[in-house]
Amino acid sequence: MPASDSASRLNFRPPTPGEELIRFEHLKKAFGPKRVYDDLDLSVYAGETLVVMGGSGTGKSVLLKCLIGLLYPDAGRIHFQGQDLTDFDEEDFRAVRKHVAMVFQGAALFDSLTVGENVAYPLREHFPDMPRDEIARRVAEKLSWVDLPGTEGMMPADMSGGMRKRVGLARAIATDPEIILWDEPTTGLDPVTTQNINTMINSMKQRLGCTSIVVTHDMLSAFEVADRLAMLADRRIVQVGSPEEIRHSQVPQVRAFMEARRTELGIGKVAS
Numbered sequence: 001m002p003a004s005d006s007a008s009r010l011n012f013r014p015p016t017p018g019e020e021l022i023r024f025e026h027l028k029k030a031f032g033p034k035r036v037y038d039d040l041d042l043s044v045y046a047g048e049t050l051v052v053m054g055g056s057g058t059g060k061s062v063l064l065k066c067l068i069g070l071l072y073p074d075a076g077r078i079h080f081q082g083q084d085l086t087d088f089d090e091e092d093f094r095a096v097r098k099h100v101a102m103v104f105q106g107a108a109l110f111d112s113l114t115v116g117e118n119v120a121y122p123l124r125e126h127f128p129d130m131p132r133d134e135i136a137r138r139v140a141e142k143l144s145w146v147d148l149p150g151t152e153g154m155m156p157a158d159m160s161g162g163m164r165k166r167v168g169l170a171r172a173i174a175t176d177p178e179i180i181l182w183d184e185p186t187t188g189l190d191p192v193t194t195q196n197i198n199t200m201i202n203s204m205k206q207r208l209g210c211t212s213i214v215v216t217h218d219m220l221s222a223f224e225v226a227d228r229l230a231m232l233a234d235r236r237i238v239q240v241g242s243p244e245e246i247r248h249s250q251v252p253q254v255r256a257f258m259e260a261r262r263t264e265l266g267i268g269k270v271a272s
């Protein structure tokens with residue numbers, strides 16, 4: 001990546017597969033009386049797809065937002081390639097967001113801009129000197145990756161929810177980020193579009209070699225994309241493990257969560 005990170009304290013280097021890329025350490029966060037994390041620890045390794053699961057309101061989205069500086073933890077540390085982000089300011093986080101892209105729950109597109117302009121937006125923001133034809137080339141490439149080739153001139157309002165979600169994804173990956181944060185990528189989508197999104201999460205890993213953190217309560221989707229899964233409950237991460245380890249978990253909160261979703265997963269009783 002060209003170094004327009006220079007105004008930032010972020011010292012980014014291309015990740016080595018398997019290195020500890022991100023570490024949340026003793027994180028605490030509350031909103032007034034509502035405690036979200038008391039003491040949360042979690043590591044993310046380069047090249048993996050880590051799914052964070054947990055019930056509604058347990059703080060899955062807040063975790064992603066803390067990583068890119070949209071929210072700040074009250075205590076604890078977030079390390080990115082060993083660098084402490086805790087005292088980063090907005091300018092520093094702009095550089096983080098060049099490498100860490102978030103695909104928001106709603107597509108969060110700019111309705112007054114065309115699809116092409118939406119996808120070009122982060123390129124103009126992070127690479128102000130990029131020539132127009134290179135921007136157009138990258139926009140066309142990303143739209144074809146999400147199966148929407150040639151839709152540059154369309155307006156978001158004229159698209160279905162699933163299409164808008166895919167435009168949101170094309171925009172998130174426009175800068176070829178090393179890390180993609182997926183906030184409930186399949187919520188509210190029909191089964192076919194859900195399957196497309198799962199395929200896309202897996203193909204981003206092949207195409208960009210990127211690391212993904214996926215926040216979801218869609219367990220079918222979770223097991224389809226995860227290398228590891230982390231369970232958020234009781235204001236902390238109660239277990240992290242491989243899909244097999246999670247399926248056979250003895251941790252009560254994980255068992256209860258899986259049990260409640262076993263119809264969704266098409267499995268019998270959770271293994272004991």
Ligand SMILES: Nc1ncnc2c1ncn2[C@@H]1O[C@H](COP(=O)(O)OP(=O)(O)OP(=O)(O)O)[C@@H](O)[C@H]1O
Nearest residue numbers: 031034036054055056057058059060061062063217
């Ligand atoms: N900016 C904010 N101000 C006040 N409270 C907030 C804010 N953001 C999140 N919260 C609260 O923090 C808690 C965790 O929110 P979060 O969005 O992370 O949950 P979640 O696990 O992603 O839930 P869901 O699966 O329903 O999206 C919730 O109680 C939420 O209301």
